[in-house]
Amino acid sequence: MxxxxxxxxxxxxxxxxxxxxxxxxxxxxxxxxxxxxxxxxxxxxxxxxxxxxxxxxxxxxxxxxxxxxxxxxxxxxxxxxxxxxxxxxxxxxxxxxxxxxxxxxxxxxxxxxxxxxxxxxxxxxxxxxxxxxxxxxxxxxxxxxxxxxxxxxxxxxxxxxxxxxxxxxxxxxxxxxxxxxxxxxxxxxxxxxxxxxxxxxxxxxxxxxxxxxxxxxxxxxxxxxxxxxxxxxxxxxxxxxEGLPCPGNDFGPENFPQEAALGDHISYTKGCYIGQEPHARMFHRGHPNWQLVGLRIPESVKAAAGAPLLHDGNEIGRLTSVSLITQDGMRAALGWVRHAIAEAQNPVTLESGRVELTPFPLPNTIRRTVPETKSS
Structure with a gap:
């Protein structure tokens, strides 16, 4: 070695x-x-x-x-x-x-x-x-x-x-x-x-x-x-x-780049590299099961990394990072949610259920090239 x-x-x-x-x-x-x-x-x-x-x-x-x-x-x-x-x-x-x-x-x-x-x-x-x-x-x-x-x-x-x-x-x-x-x-x-x-x-x-x-x-x-x-x-x-994921906090070895909003880390036109085939399949014909998204949390609401995110009373993700910067009474946060929740931008809540939060795409979210069609 x-x-x-x-x-x-x-x-x-x-x-x-x-x-x-x-x-x-x-x-x-x-x-x-x-x-x-x-x-x-x-x-x-x-x-x-x-x-x-x-x-x-x-x-x-x-x-x-x-x-x-x-x-x-x-x-x-x-x-x-x-x-x-x-x-x-x-x-x-x-x-x-x-x-x-x-x-x-x-x-x-x-x-x-x-x-x-x-x-x-x-x-x-x-x-x-x-x-x-x-x-x-x-x-x-x-x-x-x-x-x-x-x-x-x-x-x-x-x-x-x-x-x-x-x-x-x-x-x-x-x-x-x-x-x-x-x-x-x-x-x-x-x-x-x-x-x-x-x-x-x-x-x-x-x-x-x-x-x-x-x-x-x-x-x-x-x-x-x-x-x-x-x-x-x-x-x-x-x-x-800024909506930028961090290794260890927001993603790790269990994740695909498509899940973690790492579009600036990957090229789909460069040709072959290790892992290229599953990346190409997911990009052109599929989607990840999970998606890292952005959230805005009111300053008055207690929130920390690791807190579960809920939709209709069911746990569908968790917070990964919460900023200490407050702007217009809101703090930026990142979190994992199920792909369907992210795609539809369905509202989610913390355990307190006091405030609904709307997930939104991060700057480097990887979008599929062919829209998903529902089978009849």
Whole structure:
């Protein structure tokens, strides 16, 4: 197992010493940190989310994503190799862009959710979900037979940080990213920044060396008074309001992409990939049994992820995510319902039964191409 051997021999103590300046920067700003393996994730800064939500929407919010493993896929056959494994159109991906993707099994269900950045013609970086680096690397290694491709675990030297908000582009230009380019320099270091599809909001995914990360981050924060650190709780609140599903919360390995409103993760015109046949059959001739939908819940109604959803007194689904953002007295939520309920947009209720909620399609809901006909 070439990839796994490389991963296991990583010098953890050395890596942690390089991360210490980042730990200090976050804790000095009041971060509530969660340990994930040998890395950490900032949940929030202080006790109020509003000061973190504002820069995500209107300024420049910076999220440290060091917990996300990075894998380089490089070589003359790199694009062809990934194109035949992943659900999205790797061959059509432009340089300097992040692309959402799925690694599915032969029966079509989701194994891993990941993002792919194309740095050059045959050089890609895969960003995995937290603690999924070994699983994704092992899958890639398993399918790598004769292709001229090398896999490398980048997280020993590099980490990812994302910038959100209308002022994030300006902040990157100040740091040395030229117009229409994805690579810049900061001191003696090189870093990459590329747009990330994220609903209606601006988001940049940046890759930078661990050795210069704290200095780079401090420079971003000092570039504009509206630039600030944000935690996962604030980002999650905006994500739900945008109607974007999250692995672990809203979907998992028991789901098909068609169920989970992941239309931006899949191409139906690219040709063959693992899981393509069941996806094509469901897209053209069938439908999933379940559908992830959006809901609007009154602020006065108590609701949390996991709460059952009812129709005519019968349980037909459950909530998966509830946003902390209130707009016009309502909170956005995501939830699973039976396909028939979603298609007809039949009203549902929580257990209290106080308010009827109308499910609606999410931005990336996958629609069948042929309307279903009822047999007489």
């Amino acid at each position: 070439r990839y796994t051997e490389t991963l296991v021999t990583t010098n953890t103590k050395f890596r942690m010493s390089l991360l210490q300046p980042l730990v200090d920067l976050h804790t000095n700003r009041g971060a509530v940190l969660k340990t994930v393996g040998d890395r950490f994730q900032a949940l929030r800064y202080g006790n109020r989310l509003e000061p973190e939500i504002n820069p995500i929407l209107h300024g420049c919010g910076v999220l440290d994503l060091q917990i996300r493993p990075l894998i380089e896929v490089k070589g003359p056959d790199a694009s062809r190799f990934l194109h035949g494994l992943l659900t999205n159109d790797i061959v059509g991906l432009p340089c300097g862009r992040w692309q959402p993707n799925l690694f599915c099994g032969s029966k079509g269900k989701i194994k891993q959710r990941l993002e792919v950045l194309k740095l050059a013609a045959e050089c890609f970086v895969i960003c995995c979900e937290a603690e999924a680096g070994i699983a994704v690397g092992t899958l890639l290694d398993h399918y790598l037979v004769r292709e001229d491709v090398t896999l490398a675990f980048l997280s020993r030297e590099q980490i990812r940080m994302d910038l959100f908000g209308s002022k994030s582009t300006v902040a990157l230009h100040r740091l040395g990213i030229p117009e229409q380019a994805c690579t810049g320099s900061f001191g003696e270091f090189e870093f990459h920044a590329a747009p990330v599809p994220w609903g209606t909001q601006t988001r940049w995914g940046c890759l930078l060396p661990i050795a210069g990360a704290a200095e780079w981050l401090a420079s971003v924060l000092n570039s504009d008074p509206e630039c600030d650190l944000v935690g996962t709780e604030a980002v999650d609140a905006v994500r739900i309001a």
